[in-house]
Structures are given as C-alpha cells and as structure tokens.
Amino acid sequence: MFDFDDSRLEDPEVLAAAAPLLMNLASSGARVRREAAMAEAPLAAIDDVDRPRAVIAYGPEARLLRAVLEPVCPVPFVAWPALGLPGWVGPLDIVLLIGRRGPESMAVAHEAVRRGCRLIVACPPDSPLAERSASRSTTLLPVNTGDPLAAAVVFLVALHRLGLGPYTNPEAIAAAMDGVAERCAARTDVSVNPAKTMALDLADASPLVWGGSVLAARASRRIVEALRLASGRIGLAADASDLRSLLHQAPPRDPFADPFEEGTQERRPGLVLIDDGQDDAAAAEARLRLERTAQAADIRITRLEHFEDSVVERYATVLLTGLFGAAYLQIGLGRTAS
Incomplete structure (x- = not known):
C-alpha cells in the first residue's frame, strides 16, 4: 500500500532520485528534432507524382496517423491492427510501417515488398x-530513438510531401513539447506546475479520463495507461456516458473520514478532462454533462487544455502534460524506488 505524500513533489532528494523518469519525458521534444533531422534527406526525396489507391499504416501510433489524416486525406486511410496486410493491398497502395522489434513488423515488410507496394518504413538503418x-519501392526513414510519437511526426511530414496530409512542422511540435517540459519541470513550484497539480488532484483517486475530439480521446487512453502504471490503481478512459454512470455510483465523500486510517473510506474517482479545442457539438454537450455530473457528486475535476497551434501540437501538449502528471503521481506515492 503506497500513501501519497505531497512533500515528495518538492523534496530535492526525492526528485533527484526520480530524475531519469522526468528526464525521459523532458527530452520528448529533443527526440522529435533528432528523428526529423535524421530523416531529412529521404523526406526531401519523396514526391507525390502518383496518388495511391489507399494508405495502410501499421505499428505504434498508426491510429494517431489515421486520426490526423482522416479529415483531409483524399484516399482511404487504414490503420491495420493485424499480422500481415489486408488481402486487397497491392502495387497501387502505400504501406507505412512504424517499425518495432518482433516478427509482426518483419511480416508486414515482407508482404509489402512481395506485393510490390510502395513502402515507407521508419526504423534504424542497420536493423534487420x-x-x-x-526494395526499389521502399523509402527508409532512419530513426533511432525508439520513440513512436517522434517517428509518427516524421511520417506526417512524409504524408504531406505525398499530398495526403496537412503541413507538419516538427520544430513547432518539438517546441510545444519543450514548453510542457519547462512548465512541468521538477524545479517548478506546485502552485504553477500543471502536472504536479494533476498529481495532487489524483492523490487518493481512481482516475477517469475523457477527451472529446478524436485526438483528445486518443490522448486520454495514453494518459490513463500511464496513470495505471504509476499508481497501481484501476483507471479508465471511456465514452462520456460510461464515465457518467461511474460518477453517479461514486460513494459520497465522508467529511469525518481519517485519510491516514486504512480502510476508512472507499476510493473515489477523479475526473481528468482533456480539451484541445476540437470538440464538435456532441462532444461539447457530453463534456458539459460530465462536468455537471462530477460537480453534483463532489468529484474533483482536472483540466488539461490547449487551444492554440496545429492539431498535432495540441495533442502533444495535452498528452505530455498528462504523462508528467502520471510521473508526479508515481513520485508522490513513493513508487519510483523500484
């Protein structure tokens, strides 16, 4: 059983011990810059002479690519989750492969080459x-950091050059992530640090995370995974209606309960709302209902918001803030020693 101690969030010794955890997040922007720089030459050689029949993406962040491309892509875009490729894929199609270790990526690469597809693959240049x-139809984007989001940014640049996606500026995305790292730095006081505030809000809570737009919903799933790992607690990212049902079922807050006495009170939920300014009318209404339900049940609400810049910059900003929040929750719970 781990008890949250907010003093750990300002303790220099504790934060120094947790430096590797925080530095991995703080270097997210640098990884985007590095991958974009390494892939600069092959990206410059990409052209959009022949429009494909369809685009099939496989690997980590394939669904992120689909979420960004679907509103604007002039051809069908498929994020393929299964081993191999769909039976209809052939020489008229482009296959995007965000490489990772394991037989699955090798199988997709083998099938794409065998069928004569135009293949764009992101992986270390000296890898199997x-x-x-x-092949003659393969473009290799050399990446080495192992960061799927950084590789996805490189793919977005490639898709723009192919005439299939919006303009993507890796430097702007990296700068947005650097801004998060600065605001959420260990040296930043809890009163102005959104990630430490999030950790305090969820100190004794089971996290429920929701985002209204497609990209905000994706960020919610990534963040709740990090929160579960950080806290060892049950957490959920789901449709607004499902979360409202859980909020309705939350036990009432007992003002006389002793928070230091084990078993005195059932753990209540904490609601994290992600807003990237892309809600449609239905999502805006769902957000309002969630807020009202949480307020009626006296549930604390944490808001991760970013309304400026491109959709990918907004996604990267709210996602990284949430991941920093999960890291500080882990630190506050004393779970970094192992």
Missing part, C-alpha cells in the same frame, strides 16, 4: 527490418 524492407 531495414534489410527486410529493402
């Missing part, structure tokens, strides 16, 4: 996957 992917 790069060797397996080699």
